[in-house]
Amino acid sequence: MSGLNVRIDEKRFDDVSVVRDLAFSAQNGEFLALVGPSGAGKSTLLNMISGLDTDFVGSVCWDDQPLYAAGQSPAHLGMMFQEPRLMPWLSTLDNVSLVLSDPHAERQRAIALLQEVGLGDVLEAWPSQLSGGMQRRVSLARAFVVAPRLLLMDEPFVSLDMPTGNRLRDLLLALWQRDRPLVLFVTHDLREALALADRVLFLSPSPSRVMLDYTVPLERPRRLEGTDIARLQEELFRQHPDLLSGVLATQEAVAGGVKE
Structure with missing residues (x-):
């Protein structure tokens, strides 16, 4: 398919396997969120996709061609980090x-x-x-x-207060809807994922793989603190309690650390 195709057979740090048998595809212009428990390898996955980390077994392709040459980030790649x-x-x-x-x-x-x-x-x-x-x-x-044709975002709005975070999320969506890059957005907050994304990929604990590829059924615009998002989150936790328990624990652990 056109767009992004990721297949990570294995990524190891020394003798520890941190990602194994992880695969997904995304079309040009989609907005995907990646969620998972702390230590699931979300940032590691972005580093492999970006070309910052090439020490893994697998492939990352764009329109059926390798996304990057060894040690080089691809053209038209945007990145935004936690800081x-x-x-x-x-x-x-x-x-x-x-x-x-x-x-x-x-x-x-x-x-x-x-x-x-x-x-x-x-x-x-x-x-x-x-x-x-x-x-x-x-x-x-x-x-x-x-x-960018591909935009990688690693928890870019973490620890912000709600009004500041909402303004940034609105700005992100406005820019994305105008330019339509493919976005991969890592977040610890399931509500944020449901408010922003077309699809949410739920990663397992390490060694991580995609446990659930979920299409968000809500029309835009959506509000993170809205009742629709709250109901959808409750439904997901009810349907997948074992899968999402780590996500909930991580979400609650960072909820108190907001800043301007």
């Missing part, structure tokens, strides 16, 4: 322009994206002058400025 990872000596604009192949020629695209995420008045500000939520918006603009 903004901004360069403290660069301005807001320069942090976004940093990933462009020709920062001077494409400068206007970076400015337009920063304006779109509400940061047009802080283009020359240093990261230390920005709030945590504003830094995440810079990181979001940087992920989209390369016009």
Whole structure:
């Protein structure tokens, strides 16, 4: 099929198998969320897909061709991590322009994206002058400025308070619906996965594999704190209590650690 095809026969760290017999496919423009208990290898999986980690048995293909050459990330790949990872000596604009192949020629695209995420008045500000939520918006603009076909997101909104997180989720969906990259979004929060994704892939404890590929039945727009999401989460826990017990434990463990 066109799009992304992932098959990880095995990934090991020393003598420990952390991923085994994991496989899934996704079409261009889909939004997939990856959830699983702590230590399930979600971040490890993103590293293998991105090409940051090539030490595994298996394959990662895009449109039936290898996604990357050994040791190289593919073109038109965007990434967003748990922390903004901004360069403290660069301005807001320069942090976004940093990933462009020709920062001077494409400068206007970076400015337009920063304006779109509400940061047009802080283009020359240093990261230390920005709030945590504003830094995440810079990181979001940087992920989209390369016009990604594939966007990998590793718990990008973790530990944010609800209003800040909701604003960022709305911005993400607006950018995704406009540009339609294929998104792989790692989260510990099942409600967030159900609010954002077309499909949710539930990973088993390590060595991880896909235990459930679930298509979200709700129309957009959806609100993370809405009653529809709450009912759907309760239904999933009721139908798959053993599978999702680790997800619930991880979700509850991090629920108290919010920040701006």
